[in-house]
Amino acid sequence: xxxxxxxxxxxxxxxxxxxxxxxxxxxxxxxxxxxxxxxxxxxxxxxxxxxxxxxxxxxxxxxxxxxxxxxxxxxxxxxxxxxxxxxxxxxxxxxxxxxxxxxxxxxxxxxxxxxxxxxxxxxxxxxxxxxxxxxxxxxxxxxxxxxxxxxxxxxxxxxxxxxxxxxxxxxxxxxxxxxxxxxxxxxxxxxxxxxxxxxxxxxxxxxxxxxxx
Amino acid sequence: xxxxxxxxxxxxxxxxxxxxxxxxxxxxxxxxxxxxxxxxxxxxxxxxxxxxxxxxxxxxxxxxxxxxxxxxxxxxxxxxxxxxxxxxxxxxxxxxxxxxxxxxxxxxxxxxxxxxxxxxxxxxxxxxxxxxxxxxxxxxxxxxxxxxxxxxxxxxxxxxxxxxxxxxxxxxxxxxxxxxxxxxxxxxxxxxxxxxxxxxxxxxxxxxxxxxx
DNA sequence: CGCTGGTATTTCATTAAATGAAATCACTTT
DNA sequence: AAAGTGATTTCATTTAATGAAATACCAGCG
Numbered sequence: 001x002x003x004x005x006x007x008x009x010x011x012x013x014x015x016x017x018x019x020x021x022x023x024x025x026x027x028x029x030x031x032x033x034x035x036x037x038x039x040x041x042x043x044x045x046x047x048x049x050x051x052x053x054x055x056x057x058x059x060x061x062x063x064x065x066x067x068x069x070x071x072x073x074x075x076x077x078x079x080x081x082x083x084x085x086x087x088x089x090x091x092x093x094x095x096x097x098x099x100x101x102x103x104x105x106x107x108x109x110x111x112x113x114x115x116x117x118x119x120x121x122x123x124x125x126x127x128x129x130x131x132x133x134x135x136x137x138x139x140x141x142x143x144x145x146x147x148x149x150x151x152x153x154x155x156x157x158x159x160x161x162x163x164x165x166x167x168x169x170x171x172x173x174x175x176x177x178x179x180x181x182x183x184x185x186x187x188x189x190x191x192x193x194x195x196x197x198x199x200x201x202x203x204x205x206x207x208x209x210x211x212x213x
Numbered sequence: 214x215x216x217x218x219x220x221x222x223x224x225x226x227x228x229x230x231x232x233x234x235x236x237x238x239x240x241x242x243x244x245x246x247x248x249x250x251x252x253x254x255x256x257x258x259x260x261x262x263x264x265x266x267x268x269x270x271x272x273x274x275x276x277x278x279x280x281x282x283x284x285x286x287x288x289x290x291x292x293x294x295x296x297x298x299x300x301x302x303x304x305x306x307x308x309x310x311x312x313x314x315x316x317x318x319x320x321x322x323x324x325x326x327x328x329x330x331x332x333x334x335x336x337x338x339x340x341x342x343x344x345x346x347x348x349x350x351x352x353x354x355x356x357x358x359x360x361x362x363x364x365x366x367x368x369x370x371x372x373x374x375x376x377x378x379x380x381x382x383x384x385x386x387x388x389x390x391x392x393x394x395x396x397x398x399x400x401x402x403x404x405x406x407x408x409x410x411x412x413x414x415x416x417x418x419x420x421x422x423x424x425x426x
Numbered sequence: 427c428g429c430t431g432g433t434a435t436t437t438c439a440t441t442a443a444a445t446g447a448a449a450t451c452a453c454t455t456t
Numbered sequence: 457a458a459a460g461t462g463a464t465t466t467c468a469t470t471t472a473a474t475g476a477a478a479t480a481c482c483a484g485c486g
Contacts, residue, residue: 001251002444003217011275014282019462028446033464035444038214043313046284049385051463054283057313060320062224063276064336069227070267071259100270101256107273123277172262215473232433241475246435248473264434 002027003035010036010045011059015052072098075176076108078209079168082178082202083110090195092182093118094202098175099137102128106179118161118181131156136165136177147204150196154184162187164195166203170210178202215240216248223249223258224272228265285311288389289321291422292381295391295415296323303408305395306331307415309381311388312350315341319392331374331394344369349378349390360417363409367397375400377408379416383423391415 005025010016013024022032036053039045043058055063067073079096086094087110096108103125111117128134132153139151151165162184168176178199180187187195218238223229226237235245249266252258256271268276280286292309299307300323309321316338324330341347345366352364364378375397381389391412393400400408 001216001255003214004220004252004255004257007217008271008275011283012278014286015284017462018464029463030447030465031445039217042214042217044217048284055279055285057311057318058221059275060279060285060311061313061318061336061338062221062272063279064318064320065225066268066273066276068336070224071228071261072268072273073227098270098273100274105270105274105277107277123274123281125274230433231435242434243436243476244474 002031003039006032006035007039007044007059010039010053011055015048015054017052021053071175072107074210075168075170079108079176079178079206080110082206083108086110086178086180086198086202087112089198090180090182092180092187092195095121095179095181097133097137097177097179099128100125104128104131104133104137104177107176112182116183118183121181126157132163132165133177133179136167136179137174139167139174147200150200152192152196160184162192164192164199166196166199168203168210169207175210178206215244216252219245219248220252220257220272223252223266224268228261228267230265234266284388285320287423288381288383292321292389292391292419293323295419296321299323299391299393299411299415300325302411303393303395305393305400305408308334308392308394310346310350310390310392312341313338317341317344317346317350317390320389325395329396331396334394339370345376345378346390346392349380349392350387352380352387360413363413365405365409373397375405377405377412379409379412381416381423382420388423391419 006021006027009021009024018033018036019029021036022029025032036045040047040056043056045053046056047053067076076096083094083096091112091114093112094110095106097104097106105125106121106123109122111119126133128138132151136151148166152163154162160183161181163179163181165177165179167174168178180195180199219234219240222234222237231242231246231249234249235242238245249258253260253269256269258266259269260266280289289309296307296309304325304327306325307323308319310317310319318338319334319336322335324332339346341351345364349364361379367375373396374394376392376394378390378392380387381391393408393412
C-alpha cells in the first residue's frame with residue numbers, strides 16, 4: 001500500500017519532489033523512488049523537467065470515470081438540481097459532501113452569485129468531529145418518517161462562517177449531506193430559519209430521488 | 214502494481230464483483246480479494262450490500278485534487294475560455310484531450326447548444342493511431358514559429374463524426390489538443406475551413422497562455 | 427427440497443517483490 | 457573548492473504477495 005500512499009501525496013500535493021514524497025509518507029527514498037518510477041511508467045504520475053512528480057493522464061482518466069459511473073455519478077447527478085435551487089433560494093454557496101472515514105469531503109458545489117460568498121471548498125476535507133457536517137454524516141436516521149433535523153455550526157473550520165447541513169439518505173444509510181455556507185452575520189434570524197428549511201427540503205427531495213420508497 | 218490494476222478496473226467499471234475484477238485483471242480471486250479489501254479499508258473503494266465494489270470517498274477526494282492542483286489544473290483553467298469560444302463560434306462541441314501512452318483521453322468539454330450535437334466523450338480514450346487527435350498529440354512542433362496545421366478525420370471512432378484538431382504546446386512539448394467534433398454533413402466546405410481556423414487559433418492562444426515566449 | 431453452478435472466503439505453503447541502508451552521483455549555493 | 461541537498465544505484469535481507477485447494481454461501485432450476 002506504500003504505492004498508494006505515494007500516489008495520494010503526489011496527487012494531493014500538485015508537484016512533489018522525491019525527498020518530499022518520501023518524507024511525507026515515511027518511506028525511505030530508495031523505496032519511494034522505485035514506487036514513483038512504477039507509477040510514472042503506468043501513466044498515473046508524470047515527472048517534469050525539474051524532477052517533480054505530478055498527476056498523470058492515466059490517473060486523470062480514472063478521476064473522470066469516478067464521477068461518470070458508480071455511486072458518485074448517481075449522487076452528484078441527483079444532487080445537482082437541489083444544489084442549484086439551494087444556491088438560488090438561499091443566495092449562499094451550497095455544497096454536497098460525503099464521509100471519508102473520520103473526515104468529510106466536499107465533492108460538488110453551486111456557488112452563490114453574491115460578491116461576498118463562500119468559495120473553493122470542493123475537494124477539501126474537514127473532520128467529522130466538531131463540525132455540523134460531520135454530525136450530519138455520522139447521524140442516524142432516527143426521525144421515523146419525519147423530515148430530518150438540520151445541523152448548525154459557526155466557526156468550526158473558518159471563523160465567522162456558518163454552516164447549515166442536512167443528511168441525504170440512500171439505500172444503505174446516509175450517503176451524503178448538503179451544506180449551505182455563508183457569513184455568520186448574514187445567516188441569522190429568519191434567514192437562518194428559511195435556509196434550514198431549504199436545506200432539509202433539498203435533502204429530503206434528493207433522498208427520494210435516490211431511493212424511492 | 215496489481216492493486217492499481219484492480220483499482221483502475223473497479224473505478225472505470227462503476228460497480229464490479231470480485232470474480233469480474235479478478236478476471237478483468239488476470240489476478241487469482243484470492244489475491245484480488247485481498248487487494249480489494251485493502252483498497253476498501255483505506256476508503257479508495259467501497260463495497261455495497263450486493264458485494265460489488267465501487268469507487269470510494271478517498272479516491273473521490275484525490276480525483277477532485279487531480280483537477281485542482283498540478284498540471285491538469287493549469288491546463289484545464291487555461292483551456293476553458295478557448296473551449297467556450299470554440300463551442301460558441303463553431304456551434305459544435307469542443308473538447309480538450311491529453312495523451313495517455315498509446316491512447317488519448319478527452320478531459321474537458323464545452324458542448325454545442327445545438328439539439329443535434331456531439332456529447333459525452335469526457336473520460337473516453339481513443340487510440341493515438343488512426344485518429345486526428347492521436348496524430349495531433351504525437352506530432353512534433355515542426356512549424357518553426359508558424360501556426361500549427363490542423364488535423365482532420367471522419368469516422369475514425371464513430372461513423373459520420375468529423376474531428377478537427379490542433380495541438381497545444383507547453384514548456385515541455387505538446388501538452389494537449391483541442392478537438393471540435395460534429396456531424397460530417399455539417400462540417401464541410403467553408404464551415405470546415407472556419408472551424409479549422411478557430412481550432413488553430415484556440416490552440417495558439419492557449420499555448421501562449423501556458424508558456425509565454 | 428435437493429442439486430448445480432457460480433461467486434466468495436479461508437487456509438497454508440511457497441515465491442517473488444519490497445525493502446532500506448550505504449555508497450555514489452549530480453547540482454546548487456556559498 | 458567545499459558543503460549541503462536531493463537523486464540514483466547497489467546489494468543483502470526481509471516481508472508481503474501469491475495462488476491453489478478446500479470450504480462456504482447463494483440463487484436458480486427441476
